[in-house]
Amino acid sequence: MYIDNIISFNNIEVNVTGIEKKRIIGNIKIDGRDFKLIFTYNDEINVNENIAGLILTMPVINFTYFSRKLTLNYPVSENDRDLINKFMKINAHEVFINKIINRRYDFIKEEYLPEEKDINEYNASGITELVCNKNFDDNYNNIVDKQKVMIMSSSGKESLLAYGIFNEINSNDKNYSFYFEESGSHWLTAKTAYDYYNKNFNNVKKVWSNADRFYHETLKYIKIIKMENIDIRSDDYPITVFIFPVYIFLLIPLLLKYNIGNIIMGDELDDPREMNDFHGLKYYYGIFDQTYDFNEMISEYFKNKKIGSYVYSVVYPVTGYMEEKILMDRYHSLYLNQRSCHSCHEKDNRIYPCGKCSKCLGILLFIDANNGNPQEILYNSDDVRLLKKRVKNSRLRLDPDEINYTEMKLKFIDGNYRDYDHVDGIHIMPYENEPFSVIPDNFRNEVYEIFNKYSNGIYKLKNSEWVKLD
Secondary structure (H helix, E strand, O other), X not given: OHHHHHOOEOOEEEEEEEEOOOEEEEEEEEOXXXXXXXXXXXXXXXXXXXXXXXXXXXXXHHHHHHEOEEEEEEEEOHHHHHHHHHHHHHHHHHHHHHHHHOOOOOOEOHHHOOOHXXXXXXXXXXXXXXXXXXXXXXXXXXXXXXXXXXXXOOOOHHHHHHHHHHHHHOOHHHEEEEEEEEOOOOHHXXXXXXXXXXXXXXXXXXXXXXXXXXXXHHHOOOOOEXXXXXXXXXXXXXXXXXXXXXXXXXXXHHHHHHOEEEEEEOOOOOOHHXXXXXXXXXXXXXXXXXXXXXXXXXXXXXXXXXXXXXXXEOOOOOOHHHHHHHHHHHOHHHHOOOOOOOOOEEEOOEEEOOOOOHHHHHHHHHHHHOOOOHHHHOOOHHHHHOHHHHHHXXXXXXXXXXXXXXXXXXXXXXXXXXXHHHHHOEEEOOOOOOOOOOXXXXXXXXXXXXXXXXXXXXXXXXXXXXXXXX
């Protein structure tokens, strides 16, 4: 079978080797090769071996599809085992379909590309066995404060907008922000907002890690990878798709320390009409950890583990176009710190977006279509002048209606952008009966009022079309 041919490891072992006041240290052993994985907080923490081990396990999930076994050498509960098994299966589907078959870049050796007959549930789900050597009883009994929120933060429009909203509707001392600093250049993307938050807000939390080095090193031993291509400049990882679970589990020590009841993700609208199965196989286009399903799964897990925090997004029913409009108009001081770019660079102590990657092109479209000034967030005149040409030659990672709406509005392509008016509206998702029902009662009305002020209406799917409601 195909999966047997691409297996690269017999066993990946996760070991907790150190728990300090501000640091968690682990040893990841892959067929005798050792990697020291480190997570360092800017806050003192108090964690046990169960939480430390789970944190160390999350980066490893990215590579379990290529291993016969995942062995956890720390205490785990039945709840933990169930979630990790689900994660491994979902990750396997995402890697098989999104990274190997529907790949965006040339990272996979041709001889390991699956044939039509190989596209089935067995190969998609993988064969990894979870081995757990110690048992644990979940007994955290955390009593959360439902007014406290932890906002997953970066210099992206989603997190900046979410932070602006909660700073407006919630007591400032109840708002926390969380940043993740990788040892590589990815930190440049988040650093502008982090520095601004540190100067202007309280409760700014950060964790440094060498996880990105672990990702890069592990790729060397996956036999299907073209090693000569893994360092090409791209807006995608060769294999890695499980990013946010790392961040979420890093929060657990802080959730327990501060009794935080809400975790705010930055998941904007993904048109459900575009999220179809592949050959009958369920997958999430590489963004499972930015979906409602992920948020619900983690919320249920926290409930069962007696941690109690609820995970959701406030921007899930609106498009990036609308987010940018509100951020520019209502929270302009936060907007000035936006760096939505895959390849930021530093010059004269300021961090600049590249203006050319797919992320930048989408942001430039949104700003331009909303009559904003991209140069306020350090895009240059060439980025503005060449936008139409660059968009034409690029594969934007936006829903088709959002692309059509913005390009038609800017007259980049022919057509009436009003045909896609729902892009500027609030969407009732298939799992909802009313707008913003995912958001808890104590915040829902105020969040709705903010978005409704900028929206052209409420939309619901009827016969696969977004229809405006009276």
